[in-house]
Amino acid sequence: MGSELVNPVSLPTYTEIFNRQFPFYLSIGMTYDQYWNDDCLLTKYYREAQEIRNDRKNQELWLQGLYIYDALTKVAPALHAMKPQRPSPYPEKPYPITKEAIERDKEEREKAQREKAKAVFTAWAARLNLPEEVNANE
Amino acid sequence: MAKQIRFTYDGVDYTLEFTRKSVERMENTGFIISEVFEKPMTLLPTLFAGAFWAHHRFVKRDVIDKIYDSLPNKQDLIGKLAEMYNEPIAALIDEPEADEGNVEWEANW
Numbered sequence: 001m002g003s004e005l006v007n008p009v010s011l012p013t014y015t016e017i018f019n020r021q022f023p024f025y026l027s028i029g030m031t032y033d034q035y036w037n038d039d040c041l042l043t044k045y046y047r048e049a050q051e052i053r054n055d056r057k058n059q060e061l062w063l064q065g066l067y068i069y070d071a072l073t074k075v076a077p078a079l080h081a082m083k084p085q086r087p088s089p090y091p092e093k094p095y096p097i098t099k100e101a102i103e104r105d106k107e108e109r110e111k112a113q114r115e116k117a118k119a120v121f122t123a124w125a126a127r128l129n130l131p132e133e134v135n136a137n138e
Numbered sequence: 139m140a141k142q143i144r145f146t147y148d149g150v151d152y153t154l155e156f157t158r159k160s161v162e163r164m165e166n167t168g169f170i171i172s173e174v175f176e177k178p179m180t181l182l183p184t185l186f187a188g189a190f191w192a193h194h195r196f197v198k199r200d201v202i203d204k205i206y207d208s209l210p211n212k213q214d215l216i217g218k219l220a221e222m223y224n225e226p227i228a229a230l231i232d233e234p235e236a237d238e239g240n241v242e243w244e245a246n247w
Binding site: 038 | 139140156157158159161162165166171192225226227229230
């Protein structure tokens with residue numbers, strides 16, 4: 001009695017987790033010996049290095065895209081390839097690809113939106129010619 | 139740098155540390171870390187012996203047991219060894235820290 005209450009799902013062993021993660025670390029340049037026998041904290045620094053590599057690659061791709069965009073917008077009028085209208089602007093910076101960068105980007109966009117809304121409201125308030133002191137009871 | 143316990147016994151310097159390989163090796167022999175706190179008298183010497191494998195794998199078990207018997211503060215030792223044992227798995231999840239807080243183990247004999 002009671003044995004049926006025992007959770008049949010057992011947690012993975014450390015070895016199972018090590019084996020599952022091993023191919024990822026091989027793919028970012030760790031050797032067998034570094035992963036299994038060296039300082040166990042090396043994995044943290046390999047992950048951080050991989051993030052830096054990803055970020056650099058993202059910057060390079062963004063710059064390459066900018067050159068292509070520039071070339072296309074310069075050559076398009078001569079080829080009459082586009083209707084006479086301005087093309088959409090190229091992104092000002094690379095797309096965020098890490099979790100932190102995505103969150104930072106979201107915060108920046110929200111802040112920019114707030115600033116924009118504040119500016120619109122201030123301009124609108126200025127046009128209304130409100131008196132300096134407004135009685136709250138009115 | 140990974141957490142280590144360092145001490146000198148009988149004129150020999152020892153550095154205790156866990157690597158993923160030594161944790162795998164211990165699990166292959168049936169060791170389960172969560173049981174250490176339930177059966178410390180049986181499993182703490184095994185955990186202690188496992189910490190030798192990374193840097194001193196050819197030290198005989200009876201020598202390790204003698205060292206273990208002579209170490210003071212066994213209650214603190216169990217916590218530190220468990221922390222060291224967990225580090226290889228934690229390092230797959232955690233972010234790098236500025237201070238890794240190595241343990242300096244001082245023997246007073």
